[in-house]
């Protein structure tokens with residue numbers, strides 16, 4: 001039977017919840033070495049949330065030493081594959097069993113509707129850990145062709161200590177995208193979650209140990225990017241940084257790797273994805289995809305469809321339909337309300353930044369069709385209504401910058417050639433979509449849009465079997481799918497000569 005959730009249910013669950021904000025190192029909770037903490041402000045109402053350890057270089061050193069010791073001891077990497085699989089699957093089950101608690105932690109930190117946290121974020125986090133757990137006892141090595149007098153084994157071996165640095169928009173999902181393949185491959189991990197969203201990461205680590213993951217294999221250090229993320233990326237004993245975040249910080253991470261030990265980096269960065277609608281498209285389907293593609297998670301999605309390229313003849317009709325879908329389907333409300341489809345933005349400073357970008361866009365001549373205003377300010381939280389700007393050109397700031405708020409820029413075009421040029425006229429290459437009934441054109445577009453994922457007549461459909469990541473300044477390296485394991489391993493040749 002499906003459980004019915006009410007706002008009162010979540011309010012009383014919250015009052016019973018203890019928020020654990022210490023680092024998790026070597027299987028134990030640890031306060032920051034400095035003893036310092038910081039307080040997270042809840043985006044849903046502006047009240048104080050969790051108190052977190054303010055990790056710095058000393059905490060990173062401890063966590064890396066713990067991860068290194070676990071790796072060198074072989075307590076995890078040398079374990080029987082079947083046993084490792086069982087532990088990962090148990091971990092996934094524990095995540096599901098603690099779903100309501102994890103959903104609450106995520107919502108407290110990031111302000112998204114708690115039912116979205118539960119039904120999307122927790123579910124996909126558990127599925128991610130399970131997906132890679134299931135791979136553990138199905139990975140084979142290779143034997144290279146040699147003459148009969150030799151045997152050359154090509155072994156896929158773990159790298160060692162992985163530093164994972166993650167953002168705040170889908171914390172648990174993105175953590176699982178890093179943790180699943182890196183731990184399944186036999187590595188140890190130090191995770192530095194975004195300072196805005198650490199609670200779920202700490203809980204994931206304690207559940208991992210409860211499932212049987214040996215202490216030190218998965219460590220969490222909370223804190224600010226400059227204070228905790230930077231020393232992790234500069235650390236001489238970290239073999240790789242798996243980073244998801246802004247392009248700006250991604251560039252710094254590459255620099256840190258070069259300045260330290262030439263560690264590997266994988267970067268999942270920003271986006272400004274085009275959704276292209278031709279006049280022959282199913283406009284109802286396109287409107288729904290454009291609205292959900294841009295406004296879900298309050299627009300705080302790296303692959304959000306923030307640029308709507310629409311054939312001029314249907315622009316007005318499509319915008320009316322987007323307005324109607326937004327009004328009827330995408331309810332903005334307090335995250336504990338069961339009706340909420342979208343909630344608050346991550347923090348006050350971010351809301352102010354988004355409102356500033358909107359104001360600057362209007363000064364440049366962007367015409368507001370609807371929305372994109374601060375709402376629910378009486379709650380003390382940080383809410384902006386979904387909104388659309390029309391008759392835009394691709395050189396306007398709202399069409400070029402990653403806003404990370406619920407703001408859609410509609411840009412009209414006349415010809416297919418022009419649409420493709422506009423679609424690719426961005427520094428990013430994360431995702432894109434084309435809506436048309438002409439399948440030849442759909443396939444031409446899917447080949448030519450320079451992006452890691454291109455959807456045809458739909459937006460944001462995926463599963464764990466499909467790789468995710470970008471081209472151009474959206475980064476490199478892929479999360480999800482069996483291929484994600486590759487970046488946490490390397491090949492080792494073992495040559496044996498006979499006779």
Ligand code: NAD
Nearest residue numbers: 166167168193194225229230245246249268269270271302
């Ligand atoms: P951000 O780059 O500000 O922060 C990401 C992480 O980096 C955080 O943990 C932060 O503390 C850390 N950090 C900040 N400065 C650092 C430094 N100097 N050294 C080391 N670490 C540092 O990004 P954000 O605001 O948390 O997230 C939003 C961004 O993430 C957007 O640009 C979005 O597109 C991107 N994103 C990309 C993907 C993807 O898969 N491509 C997914 C989600 C989010």
